[in-house]
Amino acid sequence: MDSYIDKISFCIQKGKIDSKSPYPPEMKGEPGADELTMEALRDGLNANDILTKAMIPAMGVVGELFKEKKLFVPQVLMSAKAMSSAMHHLKPYFASGELKQKGLFIVGTVAGDLHDIGKNLVSMMIEGSGWSVMDLGVDVKSEQFIEAIRDNPGSVLGMSALLTTTMESMERSVREIKSIYPQQKIIVGGAPLSSDFAKRIGADFYAQNPQTAVEYLGNIK
Amino acid sequence: MKMTPRERVIEAMSLRKPDRVPLMCQFSIGAMMQQLKPSPAEFWYDGRLFSVGLADLCERFSFDGILVSLHGHSPQWRDEILSIRKIEEGKEEVVFKDRTEIHSxxxxxxxxYNNKIEKKLIDDIDLSRDVPDFIDYIPVSQDLYFKVDPQYPFEIFGYLRELVGDKYSIHGEIxxxxxxxxxxxxxxxxxxxxxxxxxxxxxxxxxFTENIADLAEKMCDCGIDAIKISSxxxxxxxxxxEHYSEFVLPFESIIISRIKAKGKFTYIHTCGHIDDRLELMRDSGSSGLxxxxxxxxGNVDLANAFSRIGDSMFIKGNIDSVNTLLFADDIKAYDDVKKIIETGMKGRGFILSTACSLAPKVSSQRIEMLHKMVEDIGYYQ
Incomplete structure (x- = not known):
């Protein structure tokens, strides 16, 4: 059974989705995360073991390598796709309550900003770490963040901004949210940000890259 | 002997030392707007107004050169607009048939957009149908395009030369x-x-490479000194x-060689972390970075960059527009820029500039500081 765990983990790390996927070339024709997860479940492997011993650690390795700039966005996207193809087979277990997400991460790009590349990457990595993600999209106003927090107590909020001008709307949103929900955990990220800025506006954490966001979430739960 | 601003920039791009360090920051559109306070929609679409703004800012802050970041403004830009209205001071809504734009x-x-833009899958891309036969748009940002009017692709350069003569170095951008x-x-x-x-x-x-190279060659005939390649x-x-070597380098190299064949300089602009690929960027044959x-x-140390590529490329940079010019106090801002000038002066070809564009909310005083500093400490012996 351990060989399934190792193989699924390996496929996710390598971005091997299924046997039809030509990537990576050295695994062409071999089964991917999709088929292996299906087979593992059919052979009686515990869904929780697949999730917690294969899938989540594999995405952790990917995130770490990305943080160290040993892996790059195309490879990370392939790993996220492989993860997603495996996760598809676990859906019934989540629906039945046998598997549980670690928590809910609400994410959005702040008002006035339409960029979503960074936000999407962070969402994928956080989803890969076992969290459920609610993506509010781009150009998200404070009221939309507040409404999502109100409807989902206990969630963690992530905000993204790529422009120096929209860092101002990020600050506004963080202050408004904290004035209503002082205990609300807020992670911020984006190219022009820094930990000093995050501190100054009252955010709880500055995620320089997706993996640091994953690590932060791992520590608060 | 005191050089003109244009001579100063050309000298640095030629890897020679001018009379003093040239200063030439590129303005973000927001930074231009903040300084000029024009009608934002008109400033975006009207080539004459845009060129007047570029010339004004260059004079105002005593820069040595002007980067023309948008070209191909259509004189008939109002024709496709259904409505235009002022929402508030410095904010306008422009409605087109297929989209609404908020300019501020x-x-x-x-x-x-009224309807979401669906991107085609790569397998469905038909090269003859889906990849244009000539470049008639600039992908400015995510889902933001600037249409290049094929009848007036480079009028802006003529307007600018009319305004500034030969005084400043004018650069185009592709x-x-x-x-x-x-x-x-x-x-x-x-x-x-x-x-x-x-x-x-x-x-x-x-x-795309063939078409962009065609565009760049024609741009070279418009009185410019250099072309920035935004990447x-x-x-x-x-x-x-490895992907840089496979998907960026060979194609940018073709464009660069065609620009250089026209006797113009080139420089590559890639934001963020690039330390691991400086030599690859040099291998493109580009005159500068x-x-x-x-x-x-990012992760570049200027002195280290000069030691690695400075013998064959000029460097234009590398002031942190956000953490030095926008957020730092006066002492830190001065110290950061001083260190960059001192390091740059040891290199062969150096132009003082922000790394990425000037952020919109950088104050006039901070921009003025840059010229004072090159005048105070930027003269070569």
Whole structure:
């Protein structure tokens, strides 16, 4: 059974989705995360073991390598796709309550900003770490963040901004949210940000890259 | 002997030392708006107004050169507009048949399309139909395009020369084929396609390269001194050095060689972390490099960059527009810039500039400080 765990983990790390996927070339024709997860479940492997011993650690390795700039966005996207193809087979277990997400991460790009590349990457990595993600999209106003927090107590909020001008709307949103929900955990990220800025506006954490966001979430739960 | 601003920039781009360090920052659209406070929609679309603004800002802050970041303004730009209205001071809504644009003094326009733009899958891309036969748009930002009027592609350069004569160095800007590829496919699919369908990517890149090189060659005939190649997705934040070698370098090299054959300089602008690929960027044959963002925005150490590539390329940079010019106190801002000037002066070709564009809310005083500093400490013996 351990060989399934190792193989699924390996496929996710390598971005091997299924046997039809030509990537990576050295695994062409071999089964991917999709088929292996299906087979593992059919052979009686515990869904929780697949999730917690294969899938989540594999995405952790990917995130770490990305943080160290040993892996790059195309490879990370392939790993996220492989993860997603495996996760598809676990859906019934989540629906039945046998598997549980670690928590809910609400994410959005702040008002006035339409960029979503960074936000999407962070969402994928956080989803890969076992969290459920609610993506509010781009150009998200404070009221939309507040409404999502109100409807989902206990969630963690992530905000993204790529422009120096929209860092101002990020600050506004963080202050408004904290004035209503002082205990609300807020992670911020984006190219022009820094930990000093995050501190100054009252955010709880500055995620320089997706993996640091994953690590932060791992520590608060 | 005191040089003119234009001579100063050309000297630095030729890897020789001018009388003093040339100063030439590129303005973000928001930074221009904040300084000039024009009608934001008119400033974006009207080539004459845009050129007057560029010349005004160059004079105002005593820069030595002007980067023309948008070209191809149509004199008939109002024809397709259904309505235009002022929402508030410095904010206008422009409605087109297919989209609504909000133009403001804050930053680039925000565009909302009536129908979501669906990107084609790479396997469905037909090279003859889906990749244009000539470049008639600039992919400015995510889902934001500037249409290049094929009848008036380079009028802006003429307007500018009328305004400033030969005093300043004028540079044009083109966008890398890699950027056009990612825009065509959507960033996510584009990046995945590099590994899932590399050969098709290369075919698309080849066609874009040919068309961009044509555009660049014609731009060279418009009285400019150099062309900046904007290549924002070619850094470590996105792709590996191997992918850079495969999907960026060969194509930018073709464009660069064609620009240089016209006797003009080139420089590559890639934001963020690029330290691991400086030598690859040099191998493109480009005359210079721009940006070289320092920590925390990037990871380039200027002295180290000069030691690695400074013998064959000029460097234009590398002030952190956010952490030095926008947020730092006066002492830190001065110290940061002083260190950059001192380091740059030891190199062969150096132009003082922000790494990325001037952020919109950088104050006039901070921009003025740059000229005072090159005058105070930027003269070569």
């Amino acid at each position: 003094w804050n930053d680039l326009p925000m565009v909302k 966008t890398s084929p890699f950027d056009y590829l990612l825009d065509l496919l959507g960033y996510e699919q584009g990046l995945i396609s590099l590994i899932m369908n590399p050969e098709k990517c290369k075919k698309i890149l080849e066609k 924002p997705f070619a850094g470590m934040g996105f792709i590996s050095p 721009e940006c070289l963002d320092p920590e925390p925005v």
